[in-house]
Amino acid sequence: MAASNDTILGVLILARHGDREGFYQDPTTYTATTTVITPLGTQQEFQLGQELRSIYLNASSPSFISGVNGTLVNQTQVYVRADAGGELGVIYDSAVALLQGLFPGNSNYTTDLANGTTVEGALGGYQYVPIESVEPNEDVSLEGYTDCNTFDDWTTEFYNSPAFLQKSNESAAFLSQLPPYLDGRPVTLENMIYDFMNVQFIHNAAFAKALPPTFLAQALALASYHEYGVFSSPQAFAGRTILPIMLSELESIANASNPLKLAYQSLAYKPFLSLFNMTGVAQQNPELAGIVNYAAAVALEVRQPSSGGEPVIRFNFKNGTGQEFVTYNFLGTTGDVPLSALVNHVNPALINSTADWCTVCNNTQDRGCGALALAASQASAAAVKANVGHHQRISPVGAGFLGAGLTLAVFLAMFGVLAFVGVLTVGRGRSKARSTGSKDSEEKA
Template sequence: MLPKLLLASLTAATTTVSAEQVLGVYIFHRHGDRTSKAWPPVNLTPLGAQQVASSASFYRARYISSSSSSSSSSDNTNTNTSIAGISADAAVLSQLSITAPVDNVLQNSAAVFAQALYPPSKAAGSQKLANGTTVEAPLGGYQYIPVNAVTSSASSAGSESSAWLQGSSGCSDAVVSSNSYFLTPEYLDTLNRTHGFYQDLLPVINSTFNASTATFKNGYSIFDYINVATIHNASIPSSNLLTNSTLKSLYDLASTHEWNLAYNASEPPRAIAGSVLAGQILTALEAIADGDKPTAPRLNVQFGAYGAFMAFFGLAQLPAASEDFYGICDYASSMALELVAPSADRTSPDDLSVRFLWSNGTAAEHGLKEYPLFGQSQTTLSWNDFKAGISKFAVADTQGWCKVCGNTDGTCAANATDASSPASQQSSDKGSSGISRPVAGVIGALVTLAVILGLEALVLLLGGLRLVKKSTLAGGAGAGAAGETAAKA
């Protein structure tokens, strides 16, 4: 009996279950493997769909299954990671928000993710009618989870069909800022220094690139083209040139190229994709933390492009935690931000905390690792500290986006406001007498009309003119007088 009791006590001491409770999660996810951007249309591949599905299964096990837990090797504890109150088997749409831009690769990735997150369920897919007939839903109980379209700089439409990072952002100042990179000494030095490197690869890429385009300026496009080929092509022209060292250089150069287009510490507009993503994260988690929106989704999943990851990483100072954040993330990479309460009965904003977790590649293969945000040393931040840190660069509404981007047309024209306070804005809409401009305009029009009528009356009086009915004129005038005016002397 004693050994059994001792074993039980040791087990209890080494493996504990934390009372911690996950209240909500925001996941930003890259698409799975796809075809090359050099040969549109770009499509999600079966491999890519499998990568995304496996990632969704991982997140299902972590956040949705009733027995969800994660183990920490540092303190030998098992922590319950299931989201409080989330449905385990049947998808409750009010608890979920799954979004992707209008883009074939990203929309399809999100659709695959949704189905692996909540697989077909026969229990949710059958119905007994009044006449006693049982109807089975099609596709084995397929659960209809909508993927809502988003249009923002974080996930712009057609982003996977464009090789230019800011090509579809719509942010004027971001495009100008990114283009300015091509004028920097750093870029020009790399362009000249690597010219021979890219020219030597022409035997591999000459079906798509020529001597004038095989340069660092197309560093990402060339990397993407070769990367796709190494995954899918059984044979590659002059493949002997693609040594491990060469492939690493292609990746490093492409990462340098895209990092500098996505982020610059001194030019906030360049990282607009990360700012918008930060605003979306803050808005979603704030609705849960403040508790003023009890129907707010508990699990938010957005699919987007690698450039948004880079922009967010730069703004959140993640390269200070690891230089790996400088690189282009792999297919099906994902980051998750968890809003956590210390226990189920302590859920006030002052008690909450936020964790940032990251997987470079599908989480099913690599798992999630915690990293500190905003240059901090701890990986868990209080909700108030997290909110203060992310608010420094988050863009959460159209007015803020227009201000950062410098756009004045379209939606921004309708949202343009004076930078002054509401009171001074109201004052500027009034004259010195306190009359509003619309009312003053009406009064002015009436005064002008009165003046015109008065002048006409004066002319008639001084000129001895009189008004004659048109019918009177018609009766008294002959054919030769048909062209005379109504006002006669």
């Protein structure tokens, strides 16, 4: 990363999970099977955390975040979210491992007791950083593409496009050579199973020895074409739903009255593809138009220029373990970009609430959409009834909140006092405790 005299106000980190066991996702809906993180995956994330610490929390670093407590974590300065959908425990566990490297155990993490003794935190002063587990059924921000009928329609359309059919024909000869290495799994460009090959190549010595030298790279190229085509479309739901919370975090960091210094989101690879397209990074840097590696990370620095003016954003990216962070141009320009320019560029495409998502995705049943539709119907009926009885119109109110609060709001709607608010990015969610064991998970490429 290039040094400058700017003040680093804070940073937003987006990091892909670490190495995991094999996993399959439906090529159209992207529903997934179960997988778990591996010891290698935890090491990859831990090392990424250490590198981020050396860059942003080391007082001698030129990119040290101004005002941050890099010794003992200040929970008002740090906000962490982890996707609890597709790869479930893998993504959450990756966040835990990264945070161990970012905020390692510290002997100063102690408390003095009334009896005069001093107690050090467990595990050598291990620092417990709250992680918000983002449950897809309650919050669509990190997996806006699943259960989305519009996304499924686009995926089918892409598979039937002349460009995809041409690519399928061009790759047919190579694909026909893969079955001996796939343990009976069928292979087509629609169902490009690079993930199986990659997992086996990392963990299965016999497979790695038998696979011809160029096959894994060729499979990755086809999978990248496939996945970038799906997630960089005009229906880039993975980016359109995560960007509102990203912008909120960047604006909070830029706000001098807000204590937030470091925001971190633990993700699958899909949002990266959408974001690279929506911000123009992939157009200016074609090598980024593809699947990112395990433990890949974007670091969006919020900088206050030494010359004054509004805060700017610097786009840094490293594509996995063993790679260095590189600064990339984006939004069709060179150098850092004013925060307002980023906001204005992506704002027209944003999906800002669950209610908006239900409409755009043409979904009236899943992820709370059915309850929202029912609430709106009941509120409308209550308004009509009140208008007839009192000659006074009562306007129905839109809805966006999910979970237990949603159930309560639906109940209140029966009495004419429904009051939902958009929930996707209007503020921080509550941190939830989660186990780190295996749950439903996935990936498709």
